[in-house]
Amino acid sequence: MGSSAHSRRNLLKGIGAGAVVVGWNAVTGTWATAEAAASPAVVPLPPLDGTLETSSAVLDEFSKDWGGFVTARPKAVLRPGSVQDVVRIVNYARANCLKVSVNGQSGTADDQESHSFWGNASVPGGISIDAKGFSKIHSITATHAVVGAGVSLHQLSAATLDRGLIVPSQTDYLRLSVGGVGSVGGFGGTVPKYGLFSDMIEEIEVVTGAGQVLTASPSVRPDLFNAVINGAGQVAVITKAKVRLMKAPQRVRMFTLSYTDLAKWQQDQEFLMRDGRFTHQGGGFSRKPDNSGWWYQIEVGYYYTPPGSPNETALLAGLHDERSALQVHDHLFRDWTFRVDPGEQAWKDGGFWDGPHPWLHLLVPASKIQTFVPYVLSELQVEQLGAGFTILSPFQTAKVTRPLFAKPNEPVAYLCDLLRMPPPGDPDIQAYLAQNRKFYEKLVSLGGKRYIIGAVPGMTPAQWQRHFGAAWPFLVASKRRYDPDGVLTPGQGFFS
Structure with a gap:
């Protein structure tokens, strides 16, 4: 033309x-x-x-x-x-x-x-x-989907489920773009078993900061691939991605286990992760209904397809939860996949969606859970969660395979999220941000890391260098090679 x-x-x-x-x-x-x-x-x-x-x-x-x-x-x-x-x-x-x-x-x-x-x-x-502009699903096979970077995980899941398939690991909230999530990581309930969403990406097409259209994978231009995946858009624009798929189950049986003892909760979380009996595993903490203290909760899910069915006695054997508080729900897998949609609408209807969101995402070494979580709870008022909630979920750091995802230097770490949804007009937003910064600095002193999507004010290039640690020279060298004029993605402030 x-x-x-x-x-x-x-x-x-x-x-x-x-x-x-x-x-x-x-x-x-x-x-x-x-x-x-x-x-x-x-x-x-x-x-x-x-x-x-x-x-x-x-x-x-x-x-x-x-x-x-x-x-x-x-x-x-x-x-x-x-x-x-x-x-x-x-x-x-x-x-x-x-x-x-x-x-x-x-x-x-x-x-x-x-x-x-x-x-x-x-x-x-x-x-x-x-x-x-890149929201086309190019192809779906029994093992992979090739999609434009602007396709949302929601759109991708709908298309793959129509074929009886699903991405093994993706975010719980699905209205996020494939390229955006692949650039930062992507946590969901199957991370303990499969790794991050970004670990599901096996090939990418990108436009580098030098204006080249290149394909990269772990075997083709692996340096570029590893600089783009979890690289926060610093070296290239993702335009297309090849994402791993697996056969989807028809149903999922979900169990919510509650604990008053943090040590027993952590023991069971790590036991279940090593044992592998559940496909979905997460958790969090919340106030008891009578406001007498905190529940530590484990949320686990068993995927199955009838005529197969879960053996609940075997699945719950050897655990130390408050069994009288056990909650069990069974779902069609498709309904479970899109489970956040009604909650999103409720947030919108309640006026919580359009306001500021002081969300905090931290990665806690397993050895410091007994120190860090009580510290957070000593500072956190339940009212500060608003209409939000928390996540405290384990993962095996060896399953996170791309080098630019900064993680604690231990075999097991926990995603600790404060997903706060303040009511409209809340006057204390700056206090939330100051608290986020305080929690982050405490965690750094314990050997933890942040997940780079949250609201942590005041990050300097020196602190980003501390965050990436041994991977920092690789990021700097990749920036110089693939974005020599420094035109891409200044918003993170990694370099200035």
């Missing part, structure tokens, strides 16, 4: 979204429309298969994230019509000292939003790439 055809398509798509821009004016630091294109300071845009939008309404959509703490307005949004559009925009950004970042803009049909918490996907003054 020739340049004139590209330009005509670009113009037609831009009508109704604001004035169509034709280039960047480096002198004024603004986008130029056709009327100003004659200025020698204007660098013409390359022909695009999609559109570059600059209307205030669009920029507003891409200025905020779900955390609600960072507002960073881009100067343009690329709605890519092809992988080559990303190449063109990355090279254009390099030539004009602009920054570029991908924004997942996932969610429901009515609520598209960035699900970062601290401006992770933001690109102030730069170009935001709408990942929905």
